Amino acid sequence: MRSLHTFLVALLAIPATSKYIVPGGRWHDTNGSVINAHGAGITFDQKSGRFWWFGEYKTEDHPEGGGVSVYSSDNLSTWTSGGMALAPIEGHPYISPENVIQRPKVAYSAETDDYHMWWHADNSTYGLLLQGHAVSDTINGPYTFVDAVAPLGNWSQDFGMFTDYKDGRSYALYSNGDSANGRDVYISSINSNLTALEKPIYRFPKFDLEAPTILQTDKSYWALMSHKTGYRPNNVVAFRADSLIGPWSQPFIVAPLNTRTFNSQSTFTLQISGTKKTTHLYIGDQWDSNSVWDSRYIWLPIQIDEEKKTLSLDWYDVYDLNVKTGEWTPIKGKSYSAKNAKTKGDAYKQEANFATDDVILTGIYGNDSTVTFENVEGDGKPQWVSFYYQTGGTPDRIGGSWQLRRVSSVIVNGDPSTTQTLYQRDTHKGIILSTPLQLTLKKGKKNTISVGGLYNGFDYKGADLDRIVVYPAEE
Ligand SMILES: *[C@@H]1O[C@H](CO)[C@@H](O)[C@H](O)[C@H]1NC(C)=O
Ligand SMILES: *[C@@H]1O[C@H](CO)[C@@H](O)[C@H](O)[C@H]1NC(C)=O
Ligand SMILES: *[C@@H]1O[C@H](CO)[C@@H](O)[C@H](O)[C@H]1NC(C)=O
């Protein structure tokens, strides 16, 4: 069966779903399409025993009003598309393709035995600042639009929803806009049938944060939010409290400084209550401000120390998450250093005391000035390769337009038909991040991986490279 399946997959050229979680990778659904569900909310549904991932369906034509897509999974690695949970309606005052339909979140009402979707509903100039509400008898939808309202008379921008596992009550989280009277983030209780907000229970005053999500541990509540820099990721912060009504702590930064939270913005946190441990996943968006519809996802396990009252994110290129036990394991890869790479044209090795081997590959440009990693060991089938890079030699903005990424080409064994595009989102100078591609290498130790520069809207300069790490093929 497996070989027949493998044969069919190869025949239909459907990109495989991944067993591992690979932050920043191109994730495919079981139909082979890239998963399109941004500003996500993930709901575990008791009835189906499955996870349901709701998100913004972004297209180049309608990056904000594409509606809400839904995918489902029983293990968080293989996702099946359920199509549109809330499709836009032409001419509708709140859910037309010209509207803003952002950050959808779904919860179940036991009282009325139905599912409620809430989101940030707006017009294209963000002048309405409302919360949309839609309802469905089944979790996958389609959801029926109910209304878009100003929550308790206030404004509402980025939307989050939190359900307390101790009493099952749900709360709306929202930033209240950028006006002088706004710049707060609210936690407001939602009524028990999830049809309307009841009352504000806490206001994070004037921190000017957005993209709120809350997670719960036995001892604490932790609220994560980002700063407000549009589609340019920044340092996500967290607050801690014993109770939802506070007092809440000062905000603190959750990821290594200047990584811009590994180039991501918070949208949700997912609790996995396994038989061996409880794991909380950070669910973030790696926005690409130049093509926001083609943004990726950053999911990372959250580390919490109740004694020290700290919460933090560490980076893993590739990890295996077992939703049954709640355990996760980083996968070990083999590293190939810049030190041993071959350079061509104007590409060269430059001293860099922050780099793995004190040297960085720079001057990568177009298809003449390239670098090549040699003697790379492969498994003969698709495997993840992480490219460690910095964008130090390039500014974020030239002539008024933000260019928050470099773009490189990656070629295996000198064969142009293997060419893939590698997007390298900006980092601060001297900060090394990684971004993955799934490559098919030949079995054995004789592979080469060459990297050149592609056009990023400004020039053909690829990011500087520190090393690549090759991960074992799955299974
Ligand atoms: C996840 O579940 C799907 C079927 O629902 C299965 O094909 C896949 O192998 C599973 N992946 C893991 C990592 O268990
Ligand atoms: C997935 O692919 C199947 C077979 O091609 C098709 O019938 C189905 O509509 C697709 N589902 C989605 C959600 O695109
Ligand atoms: C959005 O709504 C605001 C407030 O009603 C209004 O001032 C603005 O013109 C609207 N924008 C569009 C594109 O309709």
Ligand SMILES: *[C@@H]1O[C@H](CO)[C@@H](O)[C@H](O)[C@H]1NC(C)=O
């Ligand atoms: C929203 O709340 C702020 C305080 O957080 C208040 O100053 C403002 O007037 C409220 N706006 C509306 C429309 O009620």
Ligand SMILES: *[C@@H]1O[C@H](CO)[C@@H](O)[C@H](O)[C@H]1NC(C)=O
């Ligand atoms: C939901 O609860 C509110 C009171 O909290 C009630 O007024 C309303 O009728 C209920 N709606 C439904 C559909 O049960």
Ligand SMILES: *[C@@H]1O[C@H](CO)[C@@H](O)[C@H](O)[C@H]1NC(C)=O
């Ligand atoms: C890359 O190669 C092609 C020819 O194969 C050439 O036309 C193109 O200008 C090159 N691009 C750069 C940026 O060097």
